[in-house]
Amino acid sequence: MDFFLSAIVAIFVGGIIALLTGKWRGVSNFFGAFSCFLGTIFALKPIYEVLIENKTLEAITFALPICSASVSLDKISAFFALPILILGFVSAYFAAVTVNPRNEQHPGAYWFFYNLLIAGMLSLVASSNAVLFIMAWEIMSVAAYFLIAHRDEINTARNAAWQFLVASHIGTTGIFFLFAILISAAGGYQFESFYSAALPEGSAAVIFFLALFGFGVKVGFFPLHIWMPDSYTFADSHVSAVLSGAMSKMGFYGLIRVLTFLPVHAETWGWVLLFGGLITGVYALIIGLVKLDLKKVISYSSMENAGIILMAIGTGILANHWNQSLIAFAAFSGALLHIFNHALSKGLLFLCAGSVYFATGTRRQEQMGGIGKAMPVTATAFGIGAAAISGLPPFNNFVSEFLIFMSGLKAASLSTPKSLLLASAILLGLGLIGGLAAAMFARSFGLVFLGSPRTNKRLNTKNIKTDVNFALIILSVAIVAASICAPLLISPFAGVVSEIVKPLGITYDPAHLATISAPVKTISQFSLAIILITLIVVFIKSKYLDKGQRTDAPTWDCGFLKGTARIQYTSSSFSEPANEVFTSVNRLHIRGEKIKDLFPAKSSFHTETVDSAEKHLFIPTFSIINKFLIMFRGFQHGKLHLYIFYIAVTLLALLIWKVVY
Amino acid sequence: MNASSIIFIFVSLLAGPILPGLINKTKALFGGRQGPRVLQLYYDIFKLARKTPTYSETASALTRIAPVVIALSSITALTLVPSFFNDSVIHFTGDIILMAYLLGLGRFFMVTAALDRGSAFEGMGASREVLYSALAEPSFFAGLLIMIYETNSLELSEIFSKLSLNFWQENPAILFLILCSWFVILLVENARIPIDDPNTHLELTMIHEVMILDYSAKDLALIEYASALKLWIYSALIVGMLINGEIITNMALQIAIFTLGMAIVAFVIGTIESITARIKLVFIPKFIVGSGALAIIALILKVAGN
Numbered sequence: 001m002d003f004f005l006s007a008i009v010a011i012f013v014g015g016i017i018a019l020l021t022g023k024w025r026g027v028s029n030f031f032g033a034f035s036c037f038l039g040t041i042f043a044l045k046p047i048y049e050v051l052i053e054n055k056t057l058e059a060i061t062f063a064l065p066i067c068s069a070s071v072s073l074d075k076i077s078a079f080f081a082l083p084i085l086i087l088g089f090v091s092a093y094f095a096a097v098t099v100n101p102r103n104e105q106h107p108g109a110y111w112f113f114y115n116l117l118i119a120g121m122l123s124l125v126a127s128s129n130a131v132l133f134i135m136a137w138e139i140m141s142v143a144a145y146f147l148i149a150h151r152d153e154i155n156t157a158r159n160a161a162w163q164f165l166v167a168s169h170i171g172t173t174g175i176f177f178l179f180a181i182l183i184s185a186a187g188g189y190q191f192e193s194f195y196s197a198a199l200p201e202g203s204a205a206v207i208f209f210l211a212l213f214g215f216g217v218k219v220g221f222f223p224l225h226i227w228m229p230d231s232y233t234f235a236d237s238h239v240s241a242v243l244s245g246a247m248s249k250m251g252f253y254g255l256i257r258v259l260t261f262l263p264v265h266a267e268t269w270g271w272v273l274l275f276g277g278l279i280t281g282v283y284a285l286i287i288g289l290v291k292l293d294l295k296k297v298i299s300y301s302s303m304e305n306a307g308i309i310l311m312a313i314g315t316g317i318l319a320n321h322w323n324q325s326l327i328a329f330a331a332f333s334g335a336l337l338h339i340f341n342h343a344l345s346k347g348l349l350f351l352c353a354g355s356v357y358f359a360t361g362t363r364r365q366e367q368m369g370g371i372g373k374a375m376p377v378t379a380t381a382f383g384i385g386a387a388a389i390s391g392l393p394p395f396n397n398f399v400s401e402f403l404i405f406m407s408g409l410k411a412a413s414l415s416t417p418k419s420l421l422l423a424s425a426i427l428l429g430l431g432l433i434g435g436l437a438a439a440m441f442a443r444s445f446g447l448v449f450l451g452s453p454r455t456n457k458r459l460n461t462k463n464i465k466t467d468v469n470f471a472l473i474i475l476s477v478a479i480v481a482a483s484i485c486a487p488l489l490i491s492p493f494a495g496v497v498s499e500i501v502k503p504l505g506i507t508y509d510p511a512h513l514a515t516i517s518a519p520v521k522t523i524s525q526f527s528l529a530i531i532l533i534t535l536i537v538v539f540i541k542s543k544y545l546d547k548g549q550r551t552d553a554p555t556w557d558c559g560f561l562k563g564t565a566r567i568q569y570t571s572s573s574f575s576e577p578a579n580e581v582f583t584s585v586n587r588l589h590i591r592g593e594k595i596k597d598l599f600p601a602k603s604s605f606h607t608e609t610v611d612s613a614e615k616h617l618f619i620p621t622f623s624i625i626n627k628f629l630i631m632f633r634g635f636q637h638g639k640l641h642l643y644i645f646y647i648a649v650t651l652l653a654l655l656i657w658k659v660v661y
Numbered sequence: 662m663n664a665s666s667i668i669f670i671f672v673s674l675l676a677g678p679i680l681p682g683l684i685n686k687t688k689a690l691f692g693g694r695q696g697p698r699v700l701q702l703y704y705d706i707f708k709l710a711r712k713t714p715t716y717s718e719t720a721s722a723l724t725r726i727a728p729v730v731i732a733l734s735s736i737t738a739l740t741l742v743p744s745f746f747n748d749s750v751i752h753f754t755g756d757i758i759l760m761a762y763l764l765g766l767g768r769f770f771m772v773t774a775a776l777d778r779g780s781a782f783e784g785m786g787a788s789r790e791v792l793y794s795a796l797a798e799p800s801f802f803a804g805l806l807i808m809i810y811e812t813n814s815l816e817l818s819e820i821f822s823k824l825s826l827n828f829w830q831e832n833p834a835i836l837f838l839i840l841c842s843w844f845v846i847l848l849v850e851n852a853r854i855p856i857d858d859p860n861t862h863l864e865l866t867m868i869h870e871v872m873i874l875d876y877s878a879k880d881l882a883l884i885e886y887a888s889a890l891k892l893w894i895y896s897a898l899i900v901g902m903l904i905n906g907e908i909i910t911n912m913a914l915q916i917a918i919f920t921l922g923m924a925i926v927a928f929v930i931g932t933i934e935s936i937t938a939r940i941k942l943v944f945i946p947k948f949i950v951g952s953g954a955l956a957i958i959a960l961i962l963k964v965a966g967n
Contacts, residue, residue, distance in 0.1 A: 435795025446776025569784020
């Protein structure tokens, strides 16, 4: 545990040194990134001990103003520390080679908040005390806010940051309330006391739904996701990678942690998570499929994957309820593995998007194209990430989705109407989600990296940063490794699963691990075979078979002969058929004049999609709240003496209340 | 893994390109023509394989890699198909999921490689292909769900061997609905009429053909071969679903019945292609979702029947 705490301290102190040395380019970068690296090295030892060696680390207790708090590292915490460390380190490297303090408005502050975010998340998973948990949660959210707001000279980025802050705090109220209920029932602030807390009738459900609300904001549970696409888009790419790959996973950590406090999980919760996750996933894809901004597409995919993970957790709860331990085990293992896999692939995709942004200065897919030839490493990495996140073999996300599919298949063989409903939700839902995700990422990959450049001005080869390739290669290799070594990953994760269900009094049969490992082993062999055979055949083909007199010719253009890059399919034309099908959900806005006469004048055409949840749910709700609150505007007038008077009146009122009662 | 499954793989790899030939023969029969030879696709593939490919100037390495991956995805998926109503070469819990996603991998490469040439047309096919296959996925799994529900097994070969003739005789409605929905998936995934016309000459209306416009020689041979194998896989699934291998123990008889079954599937596809016109592109999503609805109705019938 000492090592874990030193990791947190090292990262935090590194951030402070970077803040102080902000003026010197290089020094600040070095301390910021190196401390993340050092912290990762420190933290790996306790995580290895907990996850692989099954050791229990001794908790460290210290005093807080209202109670004594302790930090400890159990299996769940250690598991959730993994994405933080991997992405924290890789993104820090990415930032170190791309962030130039000379061009930054607030040199040093960047690193300070970055390191604070990583340290905050690490303290969050380590804290086993409600007060400490909420403190770490706030540190994390505020650090994330400052990172998103870093580009506050851009109007949209400032708005996105505000939206994030408001959403995040609305979510935090839920977390406050749920811990308040737990603390009052348990009579203590420590997590251990929550396990034995005598919860009043019905409060378990209240706690669960508060947790779903509070943590659902972080993971992007429909319709609480509306802050997500903008924040991820307008933050710098390495920040988006950490936000999406690690910070949103803290929402799952919180949800799972709170589930362990509740002695019984109701069946309803499982259904809510299952269908809520399904709606989240499908909705995210329908909106993401028409988005034109590369990072927005990747952001919506975060939401989609959150949906898949929620579905898996819901399945686990339902199966536990039905005493189907194998299904529950497969579902929970799938959920955990998917959290891990998604962190890798989503981190990779965001970093690729960042690399593209440096080279082109835009995120608009319509203005890109053909970037792959100038940036082969980025293109390959994005291709791997895109195939992985679409859940295609031979990459890692397929393995985790397979485990979730497997729980659905097993549920189908139970032959009860309820289990059949569960199975249809998983099989049909995941099938649709997988297909649409492949569509979405084939579109982004193809339109950004393949074909020929749509505008000549955009790509500036001088701005390509080849240093970042190292970060992209690390994550690509990690994705392939996580796919081929999936059977090795499952057994430590199985330990985490048993820790999750331990408070329910459920222990899974150790044979289940072998049952779900067997197909996973075959799949990894398939993956390895596909990768190797492809490499060998492509090598032979390019070396020997494709030789000979070859004449390259222009792309077939139907005899047009004057093909330019502008005749290429664009991202809005690519999503047009899908748009037609899902128009009732995504409500495409079309603006522009119709061409009328035989000799048409100059005309324009513009389409735009807004998130329906934002437009039809949040904007109306908040405007009603605003109308109500505007009545109290008079109290805020900027006159200091009157403010002091308010305080005096409040104190007097409290005094009277105290005396009377 | 047994002798039968090994033989099956070799037979499938060799006989895959016969199916399109049989379909074309059927179409010629309906049209009163002599038509191309049944083995025409073999001649085409051999002719193409001898040639040196020409690549588009816009194409990147992906165009060169994609045909290999597409062919490999079909071949690896084939190893999971039950052989002559017996075990497949490799079978495990949930193998059909891997099979569906392996074909998905091939599709992903087909689609992205289509965008690689920067063409005005290939993107058109790509955008249609991804949508239609995404919509077809749920109905494929819905059909599967009924069979798992009935047989209580999670391996494809086990499911097929347990689907007794009795079950279909007792539930003709379910059989009919699943058959319709899976057949539509076969037509969608293999770009047949009424979804897509393999013989069309107008780029604007193509789906599958338009994505491979810029392939030539060895690459085109690989892709044509992979497409034929894919058709073989889907046909084998439909034949395997209908006929129970456990009743027929004689292997020679199994092979004969399987061959007959495949020929009938090809004949039915050819008949459909001859007597229907392709539907308008805007109606295709409705058509696919409708076929999914059939499978879901079958599912409800099954649950209500118990």
